[in-house]
Amino acid sequence: MGHGQFLRNLIIETPSKPGNLGKVTMAIGQLNGDIGDIQTIKVGTLSTIREIALQCNDKAHLEEIVEAIDNLKGGIKVHTVTDDVLQAHEGGKIHMKATHEIRSLADLRRVYTPGVANVCKTIQEDPEQANYFTGISNTVAIVTDGTAILGLGDIGPVAGMPVMEGKAVLFDQFVGISGVPILLDTSDPDQVVETVKHIHKGFGAILLEDIGSPHCFEIEERLKKELPIPVMHDDQHGTAVVALAAALTASQHVGVDLANASVGQIGLGAAGLAISRMFMAYGVKEMKGTDLNPKAKAMLAGFGGTVADSMEEIMETCDLVIATTGVANLIKPEMIRKGQIILALSNPNAEIAPDEALEAGAAYAADGRLVNNVLGFPGIFRGALNANAKAITYPMLIAAALAIVDSTKRDDLVPHPLDPNVHINVALAVERVVYEEQAK
Numbered sequence: 014m015g016h017g018q019f020l021r022n023l024i025i026e027t028p029s030k031p032g033n034l035g036k037v038t039m040a041i042g043q044l045n046g047d048i049g050d051i052q053t054i055k056v057g058t059l060s061t062i063r064e065i066a067l068q069c070n071d072k073a074h075l076e077e078i079v080e081a082i083d084n085l086k087g088g089i090k091v092h093t094v095t096d097d098v099l100q101a102h103e104g105g106k107i108h109m110k111a112t113h114e115i116r117s118l119a120d121l122r123r124v125y126t127p128g129v130a131n132v133c134k135t136i137q138e139d140p141e142q143a144n145y146f147t148g149i150s151n152t153v154a155i156v157t158d159g160t161a162i163l164g165l166g167d168i169g170p171v172a173g174m175p176v177m178e179g180k181a182v183l184f185d186q187f188v189g190i191s192g193v194p195i196l197l198d199t200s201d202p203d204q205v206v207e208t209v210k211h212i213h214k215g216f217g218a219i220l221l222e223d224i225g226s227p228h229c230f231e232i233e234e235r236l237k238k239e240l241p242i243p244v245m246h247d248d249q250h251g252t253a254v255v256a257l258a259a260a261l262t263a264s265q266h267v268g269v270d271l272a273n274a275s276v277g278q279i280g281l282g283a284a285g286l287a288i289s290r291m292f293m294a295y296g297v298k299e300m301k302g303t304d305l306n307p308k309a310k311a312m313l314a315g316f317g318g319t320v321a322d323s324m325e326e327i328m329e330t331c332d333l334v335i336a337t338t339g340v341a342n343l344i345k346p347e348m349i350r351k352g353q354i355i356l357a358l359s360n361p362n363a364e365i366a367p368d369e370a371l372e373a374g375a376a377y378a379a380d381g382r383l384v385n386n387v388l389g390f391p392g393i394f395r396g397a398l399n400a401n402a403k404a405i406t407y408p409m410l411i412a413a414a415l416a417i418v419d420s421t422k423r424d425d426l427v428p429h430p431l432d433p434n435v436h437i438n439v440a441l442a443v444e445r446v447v448y449e450e451q452a453k
């Protein structure tokens with residue numbers, strides 16, 4: 014388990030006298046535990062109970078911290094350790110809700126039968142009316158086969174469901190889109206394409222999520238060609254949009270022109286290959302990439318990129334390095350060159366923790382928690398649906414990246430995902446491109 018990825022809550026009792034909470038936080042800090050929210054649960058005359066959210070590296074690190082707090086003595090003790098993340102998942106994270114309440118017979122007749130029959134006939138006569146009289150055009154299928162869930166690998170679609178539900182939560186809360194997870198028990202491109210084609214009529218767009226490479230490329234390409242609605246593989250293009258935005262902002266900060274910088278990509282799977290293609294489409298002249306798999310390297314060459322023999326070559330020669338291998342701690346601090354920009358984007362654990370990369374001399378460093386496709390896909394789909402786009406194109410994606418750059422506060426690398434402006438700005442930028450394309 015990597016840097017700060019193990020989240021737990023500590024229920025701690027301290028004597029109700031000033032200074033005791035300070036002792037606890039000091040003990041946690043001395044062991045490099047990262048404190049999140051602190052909530053006071055109960056203040057008694059003798060003792061106070063608080064819940065402290067904690068990020069640590071792994072179970073052993075947690076146990077070390079708990080022991081250090083218990084060793085403070087003087088009435089300070091850890092009552093229990095809870096798993097807040099697991100609790101948040103009880104019963105799942107999404108639920109289909111009606112937009113109308115049924116309180117009377119009149120409501121029932123209006124919302125359901127017999128009133129609904131007329132609406133069906135209206136749509137039968139003019140299918141376009143479904144955009145107005147159903148939720149289809151605001152609903153996106155989140156399709157996975159479970160073969161590349163985050164960097165956890167091929168853990169299957171059911172184990173990947175918490176990620177799909179998470180994407181649905183982000184769709185709902187950031188841009189008001191209904192996301193419906195679709196778990197496929199096949200990875201065969203023919204079967205995936207056939208299945209998605211047969212269900213697409215209930216959706217305004219298709220988001221492909223955590224489908225491994227190389228089969229993700231064929232699946233996306235075929236669905237884009239064969240379906241009349243937008244299809245986007247988030248791990249490819251959502252990630253590429255956000256990586257481009259972060260790279261543009263970081264290079265502005267260090268005074269480098271990205272188009273003329275030497276950019277290196279480690280890992281040429283779904284994310285890495287799309288990032289390389291996006292950077293070349295943006296105008297980066299020297300785009301190098303490497304992968305353990307020779308077929309992945311051949312694909313990069315096919316798109317006009319330069320193949321590097323090893324990650325060492327990338328680390329030695331590139332101004333900006335992006336890694337999407339799914340391998341934690343792959344980049345060692347001694348590989349970092351002074352002034353490099355490092356985007357180690359693998360989740361849940363980065364190829365190098367940003368603080369380690371910065372300590373080793375990087376000018377900028379970020380991980381996949383910060384540079385995350387959450388900044389791109391909600392607004393991209395909102396914009397595409399608003400403008401009734403038939404597809405998601407490169408100009409729409411580049412506009413989305415530039416909107417993220419424009420939404421970034423001074424001194425930051427990317428905007429905060431909870432800043433609603435970023436999703437609105439991305440949606441507007443994408444919409445604008447669709448209208449321009451439609452006007453041609």
Ligand SMILES: NC(=O)c1ccc[n+]([C@@H]2O[C@H](COP(=O)([O-])OP(=O)(O)OC[C@H]3O[C@@H](n4cnc5c(N)ncnc54)[C@H](O)[C@@H]3O)[C@@H](O)[C@H]2O)c1
Binds near residue numbers: 161226306
């Ligand atoms: N931050 C984000 O928004 C974001 C988005 C998408 C993916 N990711 C992360 O990127 C990682 C990869 O995702 P993906 O969908 O591209 O998976 P993938 O399986 O399609 O690609 C991973 C690639 O890395 C290569 N690789 C593995 N070890 C390597 C090494 N030592 N050197 C060079 N290449 C190596 C593999 O051969 C493969 O081609 C995951 O950890 C995922 O969480 C992050």
Ligand SMILES: O=C(O)C[C@H](O)C(=O)O
Binds near residue numbers: 360387
């Ligand atoms: O889900 C995320 O946090 C980002 C991305 O889609 C990933 O697969 O890592």
Ligand SMILES: [Mg+2]
Binds near residue numbers: 248
């Ligand atoms: Mg993903």
